[in-house]
Amino acid sequence: MEKILTKNVGKPNSQDIEVYLGGGGYKALEKALGMKPKDVIAEVKKSKLVGRGGAAFPTGLKWEFTRRESAEPKFIACNADEGEPGTFKDRVILLNDPHLLLEALIIGGYAIGASKGFIYIRGEYYREIETVEKAVEQARTKGYLGDNILGSGFSFDVQLYKGAGAYVCGEETALLESMEGNRGCPDCRPPFPAESGFLGKPTAVNNVETLCNIPAIMINGGEWYSRIGSPDSPGPKLYCLSGHVNKPGVYELPMGITLRELIENHGEGVKGEFKAALPGGVSSCLLANLDVKLDYKSVARAGSMLGSGAVIVINEDTSIIDVAKNTMEFFARESCGKCSVCREGTRRAREILTRFANGGGKAKELDLMLELGEVMYDTACCGLGQAAMNTTASAIRLFREEFEQKVRK
Amino acid sequence: MVTLTINGKQVTVLEGTSIMNAAKQVHINIPHLCYLEGLEPEYHCRVCGVEIEGEPRLAPSCVRQVSEGMKVQTNSARVRRARRMIVELLLADHYTDCPTCERNQTCELLKLAFELGVKEIRFEGEKPHYELDETSPAIIRDPNKCVLCGRCVRVCHDVQTVSVIGFVNRGLETMVSTFMENGLGNVECTNCGQCIHVCPVGAIKEKSAVDEVWAALADLEKHVVVQEAPVMRASLGEELGLPAGTLVAGKMHAALRRLGFDTVFETNFSADLTIMEEASELVKRVKEGGVLPQITSCCPGWITFMEHFYPDLIPNVSTCKSPQQMFGALSKTYYAEKAGIDPARIVSVSIMPCTAKKFETQRPEMADSGFQDVDYVLTTRELARMIKEAGIDFASLPDEPAEELMGLYSGAATIFGITGGVMEAALRTAYKLVTGKELEKIDIEPVRGLDGIKTATLNVDGLEVEVAVAHGLGNARKVLDEVRAGKSPYHFIEIMACPGGCAGGGGQPIGFDMALRGIRGQTLYAEDRQLPYRRSHDNPSIKKVYEDYLKEPLGEKSHHLLHTKYTKREVV
Ligand SMILES: Cc1cc2nc3c(=O)[nH]c(=O)nc-3n(C[C@H](O)[C@H](O)[C@H](O)COP(=O)(O)O)c2cc1C
Numbered sequence: 001m002e003k004i005l006t007k008n009v010g011k012p013n014s015q016d017i018e019v020y021l022g023g024g025g026y027k028a029l030e031k032a033l034g035m036k037p038k039d040v041i042a043e044v045k046k047s048k049l050v051g052r053g054g055a056a057f058p059t060g061l062k063w064e065f066t067r068r069e070s071a072e073p074k075f076i077a078c079n080a081d082e083g084e085p086g087t088f089k090d091r092v093i094l095l096n097d098p099h100l101l102l103e104a105l106i107i108g109g110y111a112i113g114a115s116k117g118f119i120y121i122r123g124e125y126y127r128e129i130e131t132v133e134k135a136v137e138q139a140r141t142k143g144y145l146g147d148n149i150l151g152s153g154f155s156f157d158v159q160l161y162k163g164a165g166a167y168v169c170g171e172e173t174a175l176l177e178s179m180e181g182n183r184g185c186p187d188c189r190p191p192f193p194a195e196s197g198f199l200g201k202p203t204a205v206n207n208v209e210t211l212c213n214i215p216a217i218m219i220n221g222g223e224w225y226s227r228i229g230s231p232d233s234p235g236p237k238l239y240c241l242s243g244h245v246n247k248p249g250v251y252e253l254p255m256g257i258t259l260r261e262l263i264e265n266h267g268e269g270v271k272g273e274f275k276a277a278l279p280g281g282v283s284s285c286l287l288a289n290l291d292v293k294l295d296y297k298s299v300a301r302a303g304s305m306l307g308s309g310a311v312i313v314i315n316e317d318t319s320i321i322d323v324a325k326n327t328m329e330f331f332a333r334e335s336c337g338k339c340s341v342c343r344e345g346t347r348r349a350r351e352i353l354t355r356f357a358n359g360g361g362k363a364k365e366l367d368l369m370l371e372l373g374e375v376m377y378d379t380a381c382c383g384l385g386q387a388a389m390n391t392t393a394s395a396i397r398l399f400r401e402e403f404e405q406k407v408r409k
Numbered sequence: 410m411v412t413l414t415i416n417g418k419q420v421t422v423l424e425g426t427s428i429m430n431a432a433k434q435v436h437i438n439i440p441h442l443c444y445l446e447g448l449e450p451e452y453h454c455r456v457c458g459v460e461i462e463g464e465p466r467l468a469p470s471c472v473r474q475v476s477e478g479m480k481v482q483t484n485s486a487r488v489r490r491a492r493r494m495i496v497e498l499l500l501a502d503h504y505t506d507c508p509t510c511e512r513n514q515t516c517e518l519l520k521l522a523f524e525l526g527v528k529e530i531r532f533e534g535e536k537p538h539y540e541l542d543e544t545s546p547a548i549i550r551d552p553n554k555c556v557l558c559g560r561c562v563r564v565c566h567d568v569q570t571v572s573v574i575g576f577v578n579r580g581l582e583t584m585v586s587t588f589m590e591n592g593l594g595n596v597e598c599t600n601c602g603q604c605i606h607v608c609p610v611g612a613i614k615e616k617s618a619v620d621e622v623w624a625a626l627a628d629l630e631k632h633v634v635v636q637e638a639p640v641m642r643a644s645l646g647e648e649l650g651l652p653a654g655t656l657v658a659g660k661m662h663a664a665l666r667r668l669g670f671d672t673v674f675e676t677n678f679s680a681d682l683t684i685m686e687e688a689s690e691l692v693k694r695v696k697e698g699g700v701l702p703q704i705t706s707c708c709p710g711w712i713t714f715m716e717h718f719y720p721d722l723i724p725n726v727s728t729c730k731s732p733q734q735m736f737g738a739l740s741k742t743y744y745a746e747k748a749g750i751d752p753a754r755i756v757s758v759s760i761m762p763c764t765a766k767k768f769e770t771q772r773p774e775m776a777d778s779g780f781q782d783v784d785y786v787l788t789t790r791e792l793a794r795m796i797k798e799a800g801i802d803f804a805s806l807p808d809e810p811a812e813e814l815m816g817l818y819s820g821a822a823t824i825f826g827i828t829g830g831v832m833e834a835a836l837r838t839a840y841k842l843v844t845g846k847e848l849e850k851i852d853i854e855p856v857r858g859l860d861g862i863k864t865a866t867l868n869v870d871g872l873e874v875e876v877a878v879a880h881g882l883g884n885a886r887k888v889l890d891e892v893r894a895g896k897s898p899y900h901f902i903e904i905m906a907c908p909g910g911c912a913g914g915g916g917q918p919i920g921f922d923m924a925l926r927g928i929r930g931q932t933l934y935a936e937d938r939q940l941p942y943r944r945s946h947d948n949p950s951i952k953k954v955y956e957d958y959l960k961e962p963l964g965e966k967s968h969h970l971l972h973t974k975y976t977k978r979e980v981v
């Protein structure tokens with residue numbers, strides 16, 4: 001497949017605007033500015049692009065909802081917080097092709113009727129922040145940002161926000177709270193950010209990777225894009241392959257390749273014997289079947305979720321209890337602490353898993369954890385709490401004997 | 410209007426209604442812990458989740474608005490399972506010393522656990538072990554019992570606009586704390602104690618003086634004098650099992666004597682005295698072109714708030730001490746002299762609806778008698794517990810009067826206990842001071858009631874006197890910002906820190922129910938109507954204290970014993 005998202009990665013000075021322009025950069029913006037905003041949105045809807053940040057919501061619809069709101073001003077915010085363990089794809093674009101993101105963000109702003117965009121970047125991404133800051137300066141100098149862009153009458157500017165190390169601030173409502181200077185805690189939805197976002201105004205929040213599909217859609221049309229990869233959720237996908245594989249990395253592949261193809265053809269095989277994989281990072285359920293297609297629908301049908309595409313491979317030498325415990329340590333630390341069920345649930349699950357890891361589990365605590373997972377799914381306010389027990393619950397379902405061996409005799 | 414079904418029953422409610430409120434209309438209470446009427450819902454506790462047909466997860470019924478055709482289940486197996494487990498999780502984290510907890514009669518967590526049928530706590534593990542925050546002279550916070558419902562944060566931030574407590578840290582280290590974890594005593598806390606009222610558990614309470622008072626009562630060397638705030642007569646009974654609003658002035662005096670207090674007086678006496686001084690001050694400011702509007706000073710919660718956030722308005726604030734402190738100063742001077750008791754032997758105790766008064770007694774300037782003027786402050790709740798501890802059958806006690814010298818009072822003093830009361834009392838006397846005539850329409854209705862800000866105009870000898878009354882510090886801010894901007898049309902402003910005034914003080918029976926606070930106020934207005942004197946200047950004991958001791962309002966002795974000054978305090 002021809003690369004769409006990473007086509008410029010590897011070019012010398014790929015982050016420079018001249019190099020970007022040399023490769024046909026900002027042509028999509030020119031084209032979009034010649035279209036009516038609603039036609040831009042129609043094209044995105046036709047492409048069937050869904051969000052790559054985790055929730056897989058159709059991007060065209062999100063833009064339409066935001067555009068339709070009557071409140072002004074509107075905003076577009078790019079989520080570059082990238083905090084999920086095993087996810088390291090957005091940084092590839094931020095570092096190598098920041099103008100691709102800027103071009104996409106400007107098109108998004110034009111489509112929804114926003115004259116201000118934000119990029120919320122993970123605070124630890126020092127080099128990425130510097131690169132994006134430079135790109136913004138260049139784009140301003142060249143007139144791609146600022147007043148009356150390319151004589152179209154459309155004005156737009158971008159502002160950067162840096163995260164302060166909280167994973168939960170990648171959740172869109174917490175991200176907006178954080179931008180407003182508040183404690184980074186998710187809000188209840190509805191209302192969604194499209195209706196009431198930054199400063200209570202309609203705001204489209206889009207992931208870096210999601211946005212970077214837009215320029216190609218503008219140039220080649222939504223129809224073209226919808227034929228790439230899996231028909232249900234088409235397009236290219238940046239898979240972040242990590243764990244027990246010989247060649248971990250970020251791979252741009254058509255949506256819907258199988259787990260086996262990804263590991264064997266691109267990751268050069270498992271280090272050791274394959275045991276299971278997390279297809280969507282630590283918030284997803286374990287898969288033991290290598291033939292699952294890695295697109296949103298197929299992974300969901302297999303009982304897990306693709307999320308942001310962080311594929312973590314686990315070999316036979318690894319204790320599944322340690323895997324579960326590891327994820328729970330993460331969530332117990334990263335829960336924003338607002339919801340009783342998430343704050344207390346993750347900490348108790350962490351304690352139970354620690355006891356199991358040390359051979360001190362109790363048999364009845366296995367069903368207790370399954371029940372806890374269901375209750376957390378039912379009642380937690382945001383995706384963190386709703387999905388925190390996924391890895392653990394699937395570990396219990398798939399590898400119950402392993403847990404039972406660790407029950408205190 | 411929107412029509413939906415809740416547990417199969419159709420109900421039609423206004424658009425924008427929450428599911429929880431819609432359910433009330435079909436007589437269903439949805440259990441909850443962090444939601445509280447009067448505060449913005451925030452859905453921290455996750456207990457109020459309900460099932461909505463077609464939705465993958467439970468929805469928070471305190472914030473989720475109804476929509477047309479919605480089908481809600483509030484009592485399905487799935488809902489019950491979730492609620493139980495959440496309460497179970499909270500209990501697993503809770504420092505469950507229920508038998509000795511202040512709040513075991515009023516704890517919402519305990520009640521929920523029982524009502525939801527939580528029979529077992531299946532989660533074992535670490536319990537919290539935080540240090541108590543005992544930095545404040547008025548309020549103690551125990552993070553070990555905190556369920557992180559956020560009600561205190563909301564009442565402090567949204568209602569009182571003081572904002573000294575908030576969530577800090579994240580994950581399992583989340584807690585409610587103050588700036589830099591400095592402690593309540595080292596931030597801009599006004600000690601109003603509204604956080605105590607909204608806390609569903611025993612995580613916030615007053616700093617108790619019960620043991621110190623028992624010790625003083627047992628000490629034969631000591632002569633213990635007691636004063637009771639105006640609103641006590643309308644709320645002490647409630648804390649002792651009588652219907653809300655029962656007037657218990659007489660029984661209260663009887664109970665205090667049976668507890669062993671040597672002399673039972675009344676703060677109402679010094680409330681009348683406050684009016685004499687404050688009304689005189691107002692008349693002087695108006696006549697002599699002093700700084701206006703004059704703002705009342707009898708609420709120490711408001712005074713601390715002012716010193717932190719509005720120190721530029723110090724010249725506007727009346728120099729009168731609060732009735733509690735006027736009483737304290739006189740108890741160790743005037744009374745000591747009259748009774749021939751060495752003031753060093755006198756222990757002056759006050760019974761207050763208020764936590765801020767605990768702070769006030771410790772101000773260094775409150776020692777004009779040569780001693781700390783008031784030694785101990787007990788809240789309504791603390792006194793009620795002492796009465797219970799002593800085994801006194803309160804309901805059967807006879808009515809007894811307080812002792813006359815500093816115990817006789819007017820109806821004007823009694824209404825101090827509810828928002829608007831001080832204003833009304835002051836106007837009754839100021840009118841007389843200016844015109845030499847008595848105000849005929851003595852009930853000043855526009856300043857009564859529970860509206861956040863009330864205003865009135867009174868014609869005094871041709872001068873249209875404009876007044877305003879604000880209660881709750883959020884409301885106070887609105888009035889004060891006008892004063893600060895030089896746009897205030899008023900001559901005189903009453904401010905009380907607590908919503909409802911002292912009827913809703915931080916030491917009152919637990920609850921944030923404004924209607925209940927209003928009922929206490931009605932009791933005070935009822936007593937006012939039936940008292941022989943309804944104006945402070947008619948109180949014979951007041952006439953006597955000026956004749957025998959103080960000489961005249963704003964006189965030299967008054968200045969020394971009854972007036973004070975304020976200090977600008979830092980804001981971090
Ligand atoms: C706990 C949590 C963390 C998240 N972190 C990120 C993140 O780092 N980057 C991101 O793009 N989306 C993240 N999301 C998803 C966002 O909430 C949101 O769905 C996404 O930014 C929307 O963009 P998209 O539609 O382009 O995917 C996170 C969600 C949750 C619940």
Ligand code: SF4
Pocket residue numbers: 168185186334335336337338339340342343380381382383384385386
């Ligand atoms: S589910 Fe967890 S992380 Fe999400 S809002 Fe609730 S407490 Fe915070």
Ligand code: SF4
Pocket residue numbers: 554555556557558559560561562585604607608609610612613
């Ligand atoms: S102290 Fe009380 S009111 Fe405040 S958050 Fe904790 S439990 Fe809630």
Ligand code: SF4
Pocket residue numbers: 600601707708709710711762763764765766905906907910911912913914915916
């Ligand atoms: S309103 Fe009354 S109870 Fe409240 S702080 Fe002021 S004096 Fe105390």
